[in-house]
Amino acid sequence: MIAVEIAQRAKLNENVCGDVAAVTRKPSGVLVAVADGLGHGEFAYEAARTFCDFARHHAEDPIESIMSEATRVMAKTRGAAAALININEDQKILEFVGIGNIELRGVSKEKIAPVSMPGIVGTALRRLRSFRYKLHGNDLFVIFSDGISSRFGLDDYRGLREKEIAERILRELGKPHDDATCVVIRVDGASL
Ligand SMILES: [Mn+2]
Incomplete structure (x- = not known):
């Protein structure tokens, strides 16, 4: 079983959260998309939602192609930092690809330390780099936007x-x- 939980809030004095997270269940597992729209408020939300909707509609595609194809629809928005995490239970793997400040941490038998490429989804796409990890069972992962300080140990x-x-x-x-x-x-x- 793959358990996924999201906690989220807008910045101080803002009603709309410009971060969006989407969880898409598939026969093989689950695709999680997280996007942080540039800036704050309504238009940031619009950009982040556009990315997550696109990911949901293309959930069966490889994550690299979802990310690169999203550039086209995202060009109509103000852009976003975004990451995709695909978990395939049949193959026992987790894959990650990210652009901008969305981070993945994990507690597993192997070191989980992928990096997102610099940039914004919605401007000219540069190089993508994806990461792939073996699942061992009882693996714990956290994906967070840059509105969360990275100074924590997941072990705690x-x-x-x-x-x-x-x-x-x-x-x-x-x-x-x-x-x-x-x-x-x-x-x-x-x-x-
Ligand atoms: Mn942010």
């Missing part, structure tokens, strides 16, 4: 339920002056 949260991890990271590490999003994924060992 490991014993908690997914929803509680997401909410605590948001509460304890969220920056008041930026939209903040935290997505927690746990892959149960039983399903692998």
Whole structure:
């Protein structure tokens, strides 16, 4: 089983959150998209939502092609930082691709330290780099926008339920002056 929980809020004095996260369940597993629209407010939300809608509609495509194809629709928006995480339970792998400040952390048997490429989805696409990790069972992953301080150790949260991890990271590490999003994924060992 793949458990996914999202915690999110807008920056201080803003009603609309410019970060969007989308979870798409597929026969093979799950695709998670996280986008942080440039700036704040309505238009930031519009850009982030456009990315996540595109990802949802193309959820069966390889993540690199979703990311590169999204450039076209995103050109009509103000752009976003974005990341895609695909978990394939049959192949027991997690794949990541990111552009801009969305980070993935993981606690697993191997070191999980992918990097997002610099840039904005919606401007000319430069080089993409994707990362692929083997799942071992009971792997824990956190994806977060730059409205969350990266100064935390995921080990500290490991014993908690997914929803509680997401909410605590948001509460304890969220920056008041930026939209903040935290997505927690746990892959149960039983399903692998
Ligand atoms: Mn941000």
